[in-house]
Amino acid sequence: MKCLVTGGAGFIGSHVVDRLLARGDEVIAYDNLSTGQRGFLETASKSDRFRLVEADTLDADALVKAMAGVELVFHLAANADVRFGTEHPRRDLEQNTIATFNVLEAMREHGVKRLAFASTGSIYGDAVVIPTPEDAPFPVQTSLYGASKLACEGMIQAYSEGFGLNACIFRFVSILGERYSHGHVFDFYRSLLANPNQLTVLGDGKQRKSYLYVHDCIDAMLVALKTPAEPRARVLNLGTPEYCEVNQSIGWITGHLGLTPELRYTGGDRGWIGDSPFIFLQTARIRSLGWAPKLTIREGIIQTLEYLRHNHWLLENRA
């Protein structure tokens, strides 16, 4: 099958590329390399079934061109950082909402019918039901990131209804693992490298969050894509059946690194504007398809630390 992976040089995307190549697919990675890394595609590049298209999802013409002959799209390219939305509101609109519209139009142009989309648990805002199911009470958005992913989900659903698109919308918790290059483990690790004796923690450290190991995440997507097509866009939460406190994950990180830094809290129950103090998703729907995660949150964090320890180039590479 010929697949196109937007954000194919990114953290999750490059793993998807590798997994699709491993199962024999032809794969196009579509990436503007703004945060994606050529280094992540080292193995992929050795395959003659692989091609990198270095272009932006805002370039509608390039997307249409790349989409020729494609059967399945993984749309993973995004402004994926939930934390800085209020500093540049236009970024979420452009890189998430408008970019997704461009992907949908390029697919329509070529009659491409299958789509896997990376959405987010942030879409539930401050969820009133926890663990939060896919049909939770209509949420109120608290972040521009969540709002932009909500916009994408809505368009994908309307395209499914209007144009017969067969889409899977995956609402991820935070993803961890090899090639992980932004988020709290990354920030803590880099900060501890610079100063092992002190660590600044956003909020009060009592935020409860969920994390999922990247290969568990991809397993789940591939399982869902294998189950028979549905009339409309299917929505699936992806996460572990557990959560942890930020303080707990700090304990695992510093314990693994053999450090005992002094912790300094910025205070408040949120790490940033629009931060949700408790994210924990109900995953009965994806589990009913036979999927279960292999790693716990703690194991995912350790795996991530080991990866970062052997890949300091990535720390230096990021602003």
Add this chain to the structure above:
Amino acid sequence: MKCLVTGGAGFIGSHVVDRLLARGDEVIAYDNLSTGQRGFLETASKSDRFRLVEADTLDADALVKAMAGVELVFHLAANADVRFGTEHPRRDLEQNTIATFNVLEAMREHGVKRLAFASTGSIYGDAVVIPTPEDAPFPVQTSLYGASKLACEGMIQAYSEGFGLNACIFRFVSILGERYSHGHVFDFYRSLLANPNQLTVLGDGKQRKSYLYVHDCIDAMLVALKTPAEPRARVLNLGTPEYCEVNQSIGWITGHLGLTPELRYTGGDRGWIGDSPFIFLQTARIRSLGWAPKLTIREGIIQTLEYLRHNHWLLENRA
């Protein structure tokens, strides 16, 4: 108070303009006159507290300029037709989603904190709970129009959380009344003028819909805006505590006009792609603020017919 009404020359917007002027406000109508009518602003134009800015909501600079000194925004400009989304998907993205982003950014630029936004009951897709409350199960979008309004709601909510915007999001059923210039009563009336003996009905005529009279709608918005500010965006359904079948409303229309046309149904349970066969909103939230509609659906339809009968210029004016 200085108010800006986007879509201020439109069906609902021009009534809002008149009502705000009547209560003593200074009012700017912001309208590109693509569907808005100068004729609707005849009375308003006589006030020295009124000004029309003829510009597009996609013109971000013009919006910023018009927003100077404004205290309250009614954002009503939109591609308001739910029926033709699949014919031009870009229109909903641009005129609804991107236009709303422009409004929010213009407000932020000038520190304007109060917003009333016209959303839609179409946002509930094929609702699983009817009458549908504001916190109904997280819906799946069925129309590009609904999807674009969902995108707008999400952004407004995120701006409320991130920038302290105080917003009321109103989810309208279909609105009827004077200056009504698109929708089923309009279409049926024009069709019956051309041929009183035959009427084509989209779908099977058994779709159940709700309608609200335009002055009841505006009463509700003004009541909601008077109640104390909330920390986040408030969402309020607006509708009557009743619904009717399309066939029932045809009976009222033809009865009022003294006609007995042969009815020809296009068939199927939906009038168009993404049409919802049953729209009926729970309005306990707005009613708890002391509001109740004055006209029934039937009375609203008759009022609309009487208006159209005396304003045939409007029928000829529209493609």
